[in-house]
Amino acid sequence: MSEQFVVVGAGIAGLATAAALQRRGCSVTVLEARTDTSSGAGISIWPNALAALDEIGLGDAVRAAGGRVTGGALRWYDGSWLRRPATERLTTALGEPLVVVRRGTLADILAGALTPGTIRFGTTVTALLLTAEGVRLSLSDNSDIHAAAVVGADGTHSVVAQHLNGTLPHRYAGYTAWRGVARYRLDAELAGETLAPGAVVGHVPLGDDLTYWFASERAPEGRFAPEGELPYLATRFGGWADPVSAIIGATAPGEVLRNDLYDRASARQWTRGPVVLVGDAAHPMRPHLGQGGCQGLEDAATLAFLVAQAPDIAGAFSHFAATRRPRTTSLVRESALIGKLLNLRPAALSALAGRASGLIPEAVLTRHLATVAAGSAFRLPY
Numbered sequence: 363m364s365e366q367f368v369v370v371g372a373g374i375a376g377l378a379t380a381a382a383l384q385r386r387g388c389s390v391t392v393l394e395a396r397t398d399t400s401s402g403a404g405i406s407i408w409p410n411a412l413a414a415l416d417e418i419g420l421g422d423a424v425r426a427a428g429g430r431v432t433g434g435a436l437r438w439y440d441g442s443w444l445r446r447p448a449t450e451r452l453t454t455a456l457g458e459p460l461v462v463v464r465r466g467t468l469a470d471i472l473a474g475a476l477t478p479g480t481i482r483f484g485t486t487v488t489a490l491l492l493t494a495e496g497v498r499l500s501l502s503d504n505s506d507i508h509a510a511a512v513v514g515a516d517g518t519h520s521v522v523a524q525h526l527n528g529t530l531p532h533r534y535a536g537y538t539a540w541r542g543v544a545r546y547r548l549d550a551e552l553a554g555e556t557l558a559p560g561a562v563v564g565h566v567p568l569g570d571d572l573t574y575w576f577a578s579e580r581a582p583e584g585r586f587a588p589e590g591e592l593p594y595l596a597t598r599f600g601g602w603a604d605p606v607s608a609i610i611g612a613t614a615p616g617e618v619l620r621n622d623l624y625d626r627a628s629a630r631q632w633t634r635g636p637v638v639l640v641g642d643a644a645h646p647m648r649p650h651l652g653q654g655g656c657q658g659l660e661d662a663a664t665l666a667f668l669v670a671q672a673p674d675i676a677g678a679f680s681h682f683a684a685t686r687r688p689r690t691t692s693l694v695r696e697s698a699l700i701g702k703l704l705n706l707r708p709a710a711l712s713a714l715a716g717r718a719s720g721l722i723p724e725a726v727l728t729r730h731l732a733t734v735a736a737g738s739a740f741r742l743p744y
Contacts, residue, residue, distance in 0.1 A: 366390070368499060368509035370487050370522050372399055374465070375641025375658030376515030377472035382418045382666030383513075384477060391507070392476070393499075395486040395516075402465030403541035403619055404574030406431070406566065408735035409456040411656035417663040417742070423471050428463030429567030429574075435554030436720055441603030444557065444720030449550070455728040457737040460652075462566045462574050464543070468655075487516070490525045496636050511636040511675045513665070515658075518626045520643035526631045535623040535648065537705050538585070539578040540595060542619065546612040548573040548605060556606050557716040559709035563599060563606050575609050576649070580705050583622055591618050623648060623701075628694055632683035635676050640665060645690040650700040651734065653693050660740050661686060667742050685743045693734065 369380045372394035380390045407415070407424055415421040432453045436445035453459050473481065486502035496510040514522025523530055548567045555564045561579040568574040577595065587594035592615045599606050628645045632638060641658035665682050672678035703715040733739055 371516035378662035414663040430459035439558035559713035638679040
């Protein structure tokens with residue numbers, strides 16, 4: 363069996379890359395190890411990622427699917443303000459609001475843009491071998507599939523990244539994170555983050571009557587609350603000012619996810635011949651800038667554009683790596699730095715760092731935010 367492009371992984375980066383390649387006229391098959399990809403709470407799509415989605419033809423569909431954040435508040439857990447921005451601060455700085463959607467909704471939009479039958483679920487790639495014709499992929503059912511090119515979009519534990527780089531060790535970052543969706547109407551002025559020593563809770567609208575929230579704190583690796591995650595959170599954050607305590611109280615147990623956070627170094631080698639990495643397989647990053655999925659979307663639009671422009675696949679992939687590495691490297695470093703500052707020990711240092719973040723001049727913060735997440739921050743190579 364022969365395919366022009368095989369994308370390994372049907373997460374956000376993989377689906378977006380497949381959609382972008384098909385839009386450019388390429389033949390694509392997506393291989394996904396999971397049979398159920400519906401898990402996930404919400405995701406923030408910043409204007410840079412919306413611009414990338416516009417290149418794929420799906421920006422307006424995503425804009426229409428979720429809630430919008432225009433301000434970006436920052437408060438201390440007692441309800442006092444660290445930063446109380448103008449109502450349209452983000453719109454002014456970034457060109458448009460950021461959009462918050464359920465991950466499942468975004469995945470449905472991306473998958474809906476694919477030719478029926480593009481995705482093969484329950485198909486695990488176990489090995490890759492470069493051949494004279496392209497790449498042979500060995501699958502878990504002992505079959506093979508041949509491709510002219512392979513895109514590794516299979517996340518931080520990427521088989522494709524290991525093919526290119528060997529072992530890529532993971533290290534626990536020292537803190538854990540929860541994500542959830544509450545049936546709660548959030549005041550637009552309060553959309554943003556609430557800080558405390560060693561902990562942070564973010565809360566943004568996911569439409570008129572829903573709020574997507576996330577929380578993190580320092581914790582031993584692998585620890586789970588014996589009474590259940592939601593009861594633990596209700597106790598842990600119950601003394602915080604609204605909207606935090608109210609949001610957690612309005613969350614159903616089935617809407618809470620918990621994940622320890624890990625660091626994995628960016629792949630040293632992103633490409634070799636007709637094999638390339640995108641998204642977390644290439645450049646995993648901590649969640650503090652909200653750019654992990656967004657950079658995967660930038661990758662997708664850029665890769666498809668270069669494939670359409672270049673005379674050969676290997677050349678397009680090489681150009682992609684050279685183009686995307688500088689931007690993603692700086693964002694990986696910045697996101698890691700924010701995580702370290704918010705989780706400093708002792709807690710007094712974390713508190714000092716959190717409060718100091720509210721002292722950054724608004725003009726300085728706005729200019730920097732625009733370089734990261736404005737629609738103009740995403741640029742195709744030509």
